[in-house]
Amino acid sequence: MTEANALTIAAARDALRKGELSAVDLTMACLTAMDAGDGLNAFVHKTPEIALDQARAADARRGADAPDLNGIPLGIKDLFCTKGVPSQAASNILRGFRPEYESTVTAKLFDAGAVMLGKLNMDEFAMGSSNESSCYGPAVNPWKSDDRELTPGGSSGGSAAAVAADLCLAATGTDTGGSIRQPAAFTGIVGIKPTYGRVSRWGIVAFASSLDQAGPMTKTVRDAAIMLGAMAGHDAKDSTSADLAVPDFEAALTGDIRGKKIGIPREYRMDGMPAAIDKLWADGCAMLKDAGAEIVDISLPHTKYALPTYYVIAPAEASSNLARYDGVRYGHRAKLAQGDGITEMYEKTRAEGFGAEVQRRVMIGTYVLSAGFYDAYYNRARKVRALIKRDFEQAFAAGVDAILTPATPSAAFGLGEMANASPVEMYLNDVFTVTVNLAGLPGIAVPVGLDADGLPLGLQLIGRPWDEAGLLNHAYVLERAAGFVSKPAKWW
The missing domain is CATH 3.90.1300.10 (Amidase signature (AS) domain)
Structure with missing residues (x-):
């Protein structure tokens, strides 16, 4: 048992x-x-x-x-x-x-x-x-x-x-x-x-x-x-x-899912995409087609702006939300030297309490919200976000029921391997997923296969707003067709 x-x-x-x-x-x-x-x-x-x-x-x-x-x-x-x-x-x-x-x-x-x-x-x-x-x-x-x-x-x-x-x-x-x-x-x-x-x-x-x-x-x-x-x-x-x-x-x-239309966005075919991810995507299309769905090519033209848009909006909101962590009401408070005032208490507490990535994003967010740069960065990112959302709305208005994409640009990488990479290289892990958050849509990742090293790979399905029921049914069909039952060998 x-x-x-x-x-x-x-x-x-x-x-x-x-x-x-x-x-x-x-x-x-x-x-x-x-x-x-x-x-x-x-x-x-x-x-x-x-x-x-x-x-x-x-x-x-x-x-x-x-x-x-x-x-x-x-x-x-x-x-x-x-x-x-x-x-x-x-x-x-x-x-x-x-x-x-x-x-x-x-x-x-x-x-x-x-x-x-x-x-x-x-x-x-x-x-x-x-x-x-x-x-x-x-x-x-x-x-x-x-x-x-x-x-x-x-x-x-x-x-x-x-x-x-x-x-x-x-x-x-x-x-x-x-x-x-x-x-x-x-x-x-x-x-x-x-x-x-x-x-x-x-x-x-x-x-x-x-x-x-x-x-x-x-x-x-x-x-x-x-x-x-x-x-x-x-x-x-x-x-x-x-x-x-x-x-x-x-x-x-x-x-x-017979008669359902599955959109395949051409903009998600990234340069340098690993062959295993490309094959997985093609296999997923074939599985859904075999289940009776119609596979259609679609265009989401503003996808190329999604990562920079996300990495303006998300840090901006983070810098605002994280302003409450100041050492006054709860959580960590730095030890102060004699003569330190409230400004030093804020500075020392936040420097000690926040890690490097959080500090980076808070500083980016504060910068893009500052008086001289608000229109150049934050306001422009909000406008591009609206265009990204409109791309999806037009695809769904044309009769697409769900959109199939890769979930990640690779299989899992080693801990510490990105330590010397630029933050942007790490941010590229989100290249297939951030559009869904910017547009407020439902999205699901389903395990579909293993790469040559035996590591799991997943596909993403994106659904119409509020149609989690339909999205889950599409994912259910993909899951059954893929038949993914692999488990990690216990080493821990």
């Missing part, structure tokens, strides 16, 4: 409802796996007492009418505020911060009976593509092709590593420019970024407020549908939350 911690949400749900498995036993299996997985550095704050209390409560309410997530052990990204549990966004500036409140997403998950195993590693303030900017040190990809330790991607690197290594059944992630989809592709799991506004941002530490969106990271598309249903919904505490009914995403997984 499959070890309990290796089950999918759907399989565990069914076993729990039938009484074949208890939530306490399932949670203990995950806690054991979590402790054995310390070498991956995925869990950074463990909460076994909370997990077992929640599991016992789940067993008490168990039955055929229990919620889908009742008794399901999850990992929670360190960006989500969890009451009484350290929530420090992988930053030294929030060391010691234990919120007095629960984020809307975690509250919804716990109301649905989910079990929290602990908090997961990530890039500091979600700024990064490799999980190397974390104050906890990098999370490690459970996949290996040689002696190197590989990145699990970022910023939701701990979430991706934990799910891929079966330390938990699923995890929460956040996606500002690809931070769910890129790590999902690097670790051979499924990750969906919903439409902006589908999931509440309240209680999630902000990076770039017009781009951030939370979503599930799971072992299968069905699991993503189940978990998204619990996370989504209107929240009066979040002014950007959409007051829309949440469909039954799992029921939408019919596996029938």
Whole structure:
């Protein structure tokens, strides 16, 4: 029999409802796996007492009418505020911060009976593509092709590593420019970024407020549908939350996409794209075509401006959001010398508390928002963002139901390999994903194959706004056609 911690949400749900498995036993299996997985550095704050209390409560309410997530052990990204549990966004500036409140997403998950195993590693303030900017040190990809330790991607690197290594059944992630989809592709799991506004941002530490969106990271598309249903919904505490009914995403997984149009954007064919990625994309097209979909070429002409646009808007919003971390109210405060005033306290606190990547982005953001450069950079980036959004609107208006692209420009790379590269080279990891955030669209990464070194590769599907149900169904078809069942060999 499959070890309990290796089950999918759907399989565990069914076993729990039938009484074949208890939530306490399932949670203990995950806690054991979590402790054995310390070498991956995925869990950074463990909460076994909370997990077992929640599991016992789940067993008490168990039955055929229990919620889908009742008794399901999850990992929670360190960006989500969890009451009484350290929530420090992988930053030294929030060391010691234990919120007095629960984020809307975690509250919804716990109301649905989910079990929290602990908090997961990530890039500091979600700024990064490799999980190397974390104050906890990098999370490690459970996949290996040689002696190197590989990145699990970022910023939701701990979430991706934990799910891929079966330390938990699923995890929460956040996606500002690809931070769910890129790590999902690097670790051979499924990750969906919903439409902006589908999931509440309240209680999630902000990076770039017009781009951030939370979503599930799971072992299968069905699991993503189940978990998204619990996370989504209107929240009066979040002014950007959409007051829309949440469909039954799992029921939408019919596996029938006959007659649907799948767009293939010509601008995503990048110079120097690895042959393995190009072949994967072609194979994905063939799979969807075999399922009855029509493959059509489309143009998204402003794609080439997406990365520079993103790296103006995101740092601008970050510099504004991170201004609140000043050493006055909570978190880290620097030790001051005699004669130091409040200005020195701000400067020393932020210099000590923020890592190099966060400092870089705050400075860029402050620069592009400054009086002399606001119109030249920030305002222009906002206008280009509108054009990128319009490109997608025109494609969907022409009848395209979903868009298929690569998820990443390569397989996972080694930790430390980008240390001497320019920041721009690292930012190129987001080249296929940032457009989706700029346009506010839903996007999902699905594992489709392995490269020549045996590392997972994923494809991305982009959906119409608010059509997560249709997007998940397309992903379900792709997942079944690809038949990806590979797991990392356990070395940790």
